Amino acid sequence: MTFAHLPALAITVPLVAAPLAVLVRRSAPAWAIATAACAFSFFAAILLAAEVAAHGAVSYPLGSWAPPWGIEYRIDAFSAFVLVLVSGMATVVAPYAWRSVAAELPRDRIYLFYALYCLSVAGLLGMTITGDAFNVFVFMEIASLSSYVLIALGRDRRALLAAFQYLVLGTIGATFFVIGVGLLYLMTGTLNLADMAARLQDVRGTRPVLAALAFITVGVSLKLALFPLHFWLPNAYAYAPSVVTAFLAATATKVSVYVLMRFYFGVFGVRLVTGTLPMAEILLGLSLIAIFTASLVALWQQDLKRLFAYSSVAQIGYITLGVSMASRDGLTAAVVHLFNHGVTKGALFLLLGGVALRAGRATLQSVQGLGRRMPITSLGIVIAGLSLIGIPGTAGFVSKWYLVLGALEQGHWWLAGFVVLTSLIAVAYVWRFVEAAYLAEPGPGAPEPGETPLAMLVPAWILVLACVGFGLQTSFTVDSAQRAAALLLGGGP
């Protein structure tokens, strides 16, 4: 095997693993296949990221058809970073799934879960790696369709309704996206993103291009749950199986943000997006409302999965806030928060899955006294929660640092104030958990003493340690994010 085909293999290995998992029809081998496929993709992503860091962007013509005619896989500083996030999260979550899925899903459907999981991973990685607009749509559909089913697998019957809601809104989003791509194809005659960007220079500001921008913005915003298009997310996260919530929260919305940034800065160009249309202002306004209202709503939730789901809507607002600044520090903040928040939320939802295993549901009621019943799980939630707040020494702090820096460098003192003040709301909702876990006596719904099984605790704690690690040793995340920001502002993809 040569390294030359790594870009294709990173996608096709999980893609092929899916039917294999169906063929074996038994849970243990299906799990092994899925885990191996994710680990391979992670390995490939790291090699590709190292290659990009050393020698610049990698272009891979699929089937040797040269771009712009054939489909191009393009790995640059930005996509390599997101590839590492997605495949890394998939690799950490897969071993966790073994115990968690066995507890939450009917035995005869477990192999299907692993098949869909592989499809979802392949779809998300494909959306990231491809340099072709229509191909983005195809992978988006692979990722979305598989995630609808993954959510519907939840044992709560409301999961079906949540999945259906997500299906309807997600399909509308995908349709809007493909209409936008169609309009762009109409105006440029190409689907290759780089080529499209170059040809758009001549038709910039024409009505169809502006319409395409609007369609793509709305379509992708639905997928990334930008306020007010976020209604599917809290239900989907709350009722999906624990593994699915953790994986989707850490990756799916993040890849959608990636696609949005790709199109904004890589295809339309910053001048069109912020100059011709007031996209920066619109995005800024929506982000502010998202951060504020979703944080407040999170404060009133009893169900912890729902609480952190609303927190996700707010945190996505921080990412799009960084995007709306369209400056070097703003984009750095957006990209680095995309990664850090993925890790943080992944850790939180994995740990909540452990609580759910012992207590049935993770609610503020059932976690009372958790600090003594499940001390290691509980401590993990606290540390990840600190990262969510942005306490120094955690990953979340690094994001906040660049976000505030970006606001200050544009002279927007009020915006810096807004960012720090809203993170105080995060203190409040994280501390609702802390008080319940450490100051309350165990109530009737509280779990019996006993830790989360090791097979689940270890993956979760890998992410908890990553929250601290990426807060103290930021050379990988910040360097990657800064290179991605420079790349996005520099022009073509």
Next chain:
Amino acid sequence: MSGAQLIGAALLVPVIGACGISLAGRWPNLRESITLLTAGTLLACVTGLLPEVLAGGRPALHALDVLPGIALAFRVEPLGMLFALVASALWIVNSIYSIGYMRGNDEPHQTRFYVCFALALAATMGIALSANLLTLFLFYELLTLVTWPLVTHHGDDEARRGGRTYLGFLLGTSIALLLPAVIATWAFAGTLEFRPGGLLRDAGLSHAALGALLALYMFGIGKAALMPFHRWLPAAMVAPTPVSALLHAVAVVKAGVFTVTKVIVYVFGVETLAAVRAADWLPTVAGFTILAASVVALRADNLKRRLAYSTVSQLSYVVLAASLLAPLSIAAAALHIATHAAGKITLFFAAGAIYTAAHKTEVSQLDGIGRRMPWTMGAFAIGALSLIGIPPAAGFLSKWMMFQGAASAGHTTAMVVLALSTLLNAAYFLPILHAAFLREAPAGEAAHGEAPAPMVIALVLTAALTLALPFFISVPLALARAVAGIGP
């Protein structure tokens, strides 16, 4: 050991100690021995740094790069040396006291208590020895977080409320005000490294910008308890008394005024502030806090609450002295960190001993207690006299220097505030002594003696320290003068 190794040891020893304490949780005697051993080792490490710092050296340790251009790094300068010495020396005494208090009152969760205490000391060392604002900020937040379980130790509704106020004020001010100030400093100056003369000296900021930034810092450092952000300190009194004694009279609050002094001297620079008169409002706020808190203390019947407001007032002495920007007053600010610590910890020790032996918490219940607990109340008297500023107790020295500093700065108002507050100090301390020693105990009261021996030993030690400090003043004074840039 080299300076860098000693710094690393000072940071790691309490953390390792905390691990050991949690492992030894089932054997209380072993657990407490580990605490004492850790405290002793820590003091040895910190003392080991002293000769080099006194000789003008600045031992440094570069741990890792957190953000491009901003490291997690440590560098020992005189002010940090003084703070680290005070905190680590008093931790030993406090640990002896804790053993008596926690066992005497049969407190729950003792392992958690000792673990968090050790971690709080680690965070304090991080603050004291930090080389830049980011490192300081990191440990500053850490100190808030690890002391929260100590404040909410009892786990009841009162503790929960106190904990919320504590966390709300401390995290609220530091995230909403201090963090933007730090990030803005980075944006303006391109460095966060503390340096003599101030890192903002060459940033070319306007008068208004400097003033705004200074306000963000001064109110953002909630641990200094500048009004109106002082309410967390009385709220923290729900904690067991050893916590109030070491953390809320020494480590946490001194971390606040330490940071204030550090920011004025090493971030803004005394000359810069004096030149543009950006700090002119600060003595007013500090003076107001001194007087207002003293008045509240005067009216508080709960002993710990009275001591807490006295602390609020005494902290603003440091802020006031630092904000006068005269070399002598800066040195007085640094010295007051040490002298107030020794006096106030004695007072809290006595309050805890009274609670343990007699279960009394209110000032109005203390009639005649001096005869039953002569050692405790004797120590209390020494601590109180020191805080009022009566020689030969240590508090007199820093207060005297403060007067001189205010005089040399020509700041009459500050001198009036200092004089008035001395009267107020006397007004809220002397009635306690009067009741304890000169009034008869009410008839029919249950007989009791002194508190358990470890507590009495600890409070006698700190009272002795308060009296002895003037004889060993050369070391703290040399450090304090070095902060202000006055030669020995």
